[in-house]
Amino acid sequence: MGEERRGSRRRAPTKGDLRERAILDAAEQQLDSEGSEGMTVATIAQAAGITRAALYFYFGSKNEVVAALVERTVTTLRAEIGAADVAGAAAAGDAVRQGLAQTARLWREHGTVMRTAVELSPTVPAIDAAWRSAVLALVDTFRAVAERAGVPAGTGPRDAAAVVAALVWMTERSFYQAIVTGGELDEAAATLSHVWLAALGITAD
Incomplete structure (x- = not known):
């Protein structure tokens, strides 16, 4: 029973999870302000506070x-x-x-x-x-x-x-x-x- 409880606990978000969430939050903000056509990988990365290279680690485009x-x-x-x-x-x-x-x-x-x-x-x-x-x-x-x-x-x-x-x-x-x-x-x-x-x-x- 104890094992089941431990296995069912929600996993704490990793640094990678938090970085991906920040990228998606930034992308939604970009859609709100710039629209899909005005949004680029560069603007998403800038809004997320990371480099384009760092963004490409998580998403290819x-x-x-x-x-x-x-x-x-x-x-x-x-x-x-x-x-x-x-x-x-x-x-x-x-x-x-x-x-x-x-x-x-x-x-x-x-x-x-x-x-x-x-x-x-x-x-x-x-x-x-x-x-x-x-x-x-x-x-x-x-x-x-x-x-x-x-x-x-x-x-x-x-x-x-x-x-x-x-x-x-x-x-x-x-x-x-x-x-x-x-x-x-x-x-x-x-x-x-x-x-x-x-x-x-x-x-x-």
Whole structure:
């Protein structure tokens, strides 16, 4: 039992972990201030307080930095949705609203990263893989909500998996457009909640 407890303890971050975290934090700050096109390996290194050579020890290119930043952000997104216990919420309608509110908050806090993920996914495979993994995780979570609301389980075009996949991709695009155009994320979330509830046949309170 003592061995299990010791084995389950969280490992303290190493110097390398802290350096990598600093690089990713600097990259996110660069995205906020300069955008993807204005950000370079040199500007990331300078913002992180290291040399370009030191940065190349951890990442081989700017796109590798961005891919790691996207992966960190989508890991947070999956954790936030999981912590909200969306799939286990008592009422399907509450689960939908809660999940969309959490997603909107992540877009608000990390919008430039998520916008960059959407824009670079078609051309950078590592970023596409990280972003798609988040979308698939959300589909899996909300599929359980849809099935609980009465949408048939299965693989058909009107079954829960397909319906939820379409709704999740619509949600991604709606929040992206809100970020790009300076729209209100809360208003987008309210509209999306209305569409989700209607599509899943859930009566709004």
